[in-house]
Amino acid sequence: MTDERTRALATALVVGALVLGSTIALASPVVDARPAHEIPVTERSDADLASPTAKGWSSVPASDVALSSAPSSVPNAADTSVERVHVQAVRSDGQFYVRLQWEDPTRNTSSEGPEQFVDAAAVQFPADTSSRPPIAMGGQDNRVNVWYWGGDGTTQEILAGGAGSTTPFPSPAVDANAAYEDGTWTVVYTRSVASESANRTDLDSTDTLDVAFAVWNGGNGERAGRKSVSEWHYFLAGTGPQGPPYQTLLWTVAGIAIVAVVGVTTFGVRRARGGNDGGGS
Ligand code: HEM
Numbered sequence: 001m002t003d004e005r006t007r008a009l010a011t012a013l014v015v016g017a018l019v020l021g022s023t024i025a026l027a028s029p030v031v032d033a034r035p036a037h038e039i040p041v042t043e044r045s046d047a048d049l050a051s052p053t054a055k056g057w058s059s060v061p062a063s064d065v066a067l068s069s070a071p072s073s074v075p076n077a078a079d080t081s082v083e084r085v086h087v088q089a090v091r092s093d094g095q096f097y098v099r100l101q102w103e104d105p106t107r108n109t110s111s112e113g114p115e116q117f118v119d120a121a122a123v124q125f126p127a128d129t130s131s132r133p134p135i136a137m138g139g140q141d142n143r144v145n146v147w148y149w150g151g152d153g154t155t156q157e158i159l160a161g162g163a164g165s166t167t168p169f170p171s172p173a174v175d176a177n178a179a180y181e182d183g184t185w186t187v188v189y190t191r192s193v194a195s196e197s198a199n200r201t202d203l204d205s206t207d208t209l210d211v212a213f214a215v216w217n218g219g220n221g222e223r224a225g226r227k228s229v230s231e232w233h234y235f236l237a238g239t240g241p242q243g244p245p246y247q248t249l250l251w252t253v254a255g256i257a258i259v260a261v262v263g264v265t266t267f268g269v270r271r272a273r274g275g276n277d278g279g280g281s
Contacts, residue, residue, distance in 0.1 A: 037233045039063040039211065044092035049099070052179040052186035057099055060088045065213055065230045070136070072163060072225035082215040082228040085121070089235055091193060096203045098123050098147070098189045100213065105183045108218030109151040117218035118151035120227075121187050124212040125201040127159065132210050135232055137163050145201045147189045149176035151218060157191075159199050163225060173200065208234040 034040070040061055047056045065087050069080040086101040100121050108119045126133050127143040137160040138144035146158040146166070157172035173196060178187045193203045203209065213230040216222040 037231065038208075039065070039087055039089060039233050039235050041089040041091055041209075041235045041237045043238060044090050047090065047092040049090055049092065049097045050095075050175065050177055050188055050190045052099065052177055052188045054188075056090075057088060060090055060099075062086045062088045062101075063233075065233060067213070067215060067228035067230050070214070070225060070227050070229045072136070074225035076221065077226050079220065080222055080226065080228045081217045081220045085213050085215055085230070087213065087233075091203075091237065094193050096191050096193050098211075099186065100189075100215075101184060101186045102215055103184050104215075104217050104219070106217070106219030107151070107180045107185075109153075111152060111218070115221070117216070117221060117223040118154075119185060119218045120148065120150040120216040120223075121185070122146050122148040122214045123189055124214070125203075126210050127199050127201060129202055129205055129207075129209055132232055134162070135212055135229070137161075137166070140165075143199065145199070147174045147176070147191070149178060149187050149189065151178070169197075169199075206237050208236055210234050 040063070042060050044056070048054065049056050049060075063086070065085050067080075067083055067085060069078045071077070082102050082104060084102065088097075088099040090097045090099075100123070102121070104119055106119075108117060110116055111118050123146070124137065125145045127138070127145050131142060133139055133142035133144050137146070140161045143159055143161040146156075146160055148154070148156040148158055150156075155172065155174060155176040157169040157174045158166045159169060160166045173191050175190045176187055177190075178185060180186075191203065195202045195204070201209075210232050211234060212232050214227050216227045222228075
């Protein structure tokens with residue numbers, strides 16, 4: 001290979017690497033632009049996502065939500081083990097789906113023996129979505145709806161106005177389905193978007209919807225007030241910054257970058273070859 005050819009090839013590769021590198025550097029902040037407490041709600045049509053292993057979940061953006069011990073006064077309240085939960089949400093065909101996934105190496109589904117507690121998870125919404133209730137399960141004049149799933153197969157829809165006031169709805173409108181695989185729980189809650197009673201959270205809002213999460217590791221003695229909880233987050237209906245438009249933008253920019261890299265490299269190689277051909281034998 002002649003010096004000129006080597007130089008042209010090296011230049012093409014450096015230019016290509018610079019184009020690709022700057023594209024990634026510029027595109028990443030755009031993708032990460034979602035506010036820390038925002039969780040996008042993806043709009044779908046005719047998607048049945050009630051099963052935790054439904055294929056449709058693989059294309060729904062997941063948010064990583066941090067958890068910490070609930071500041072309650074029960075014994076060993078600070079001894080909790082689950083530090084994060086992945087959250088996905090979809091509205092489809094009149095149904096609202098929330099999928100939670102978290103790691104728990106021990107699968108606890110029975111509370112029948114002494115000191116046995118089940119793994120569990122819950123989602124909390126304001127009963128009246130126009131204001132944000134206290135995170136510790138609402139207050140007397142600002143109650144919350146809690147969707148509770150327990151590892152023994154229990155699903156409850158609860159109305160609460162502060163710790164110690166949890167009251168199950170007489171006819172629950174929430175379903176929950178769970179799967180445990182490779183040390184990970186996956187739970188999907190399903191409720192119809194339409195609310196049927198005054199104390200039920202209106203999920204039909206196109207605005208933001210406050211939401212919080214709790215996870216109990218039964219194997220670590222966690223139950224009731226001893227649990228990992230999130231701060232208040234909010235669901236944002238429609239396509240959030242991490243939703244399709246941003247992904248489409250990222251893939252478009254990445255596509256242009258790849259075409260540019262291939263183009264510059266091909267040009268460089270052709271020039272080098274041309275130089276070589278012109279240079280004779
Ligand atoms: C962050 C502050 C929180 C504190 C201090 C707290 C405290 C407590 C306490 C003391 C209890 C036992 C009394 C009772 O049953 O009412 C309890 C139970 C419960 N909490 Fe909370 N909580 C908090 C947040 C949450 C959140 C965010 C959720 C849901 C996402 C939640 C869901 C529940 C449920 C479902 C029960 C009943 C559990 C059972 O029967 O085992 N809590 N909580």
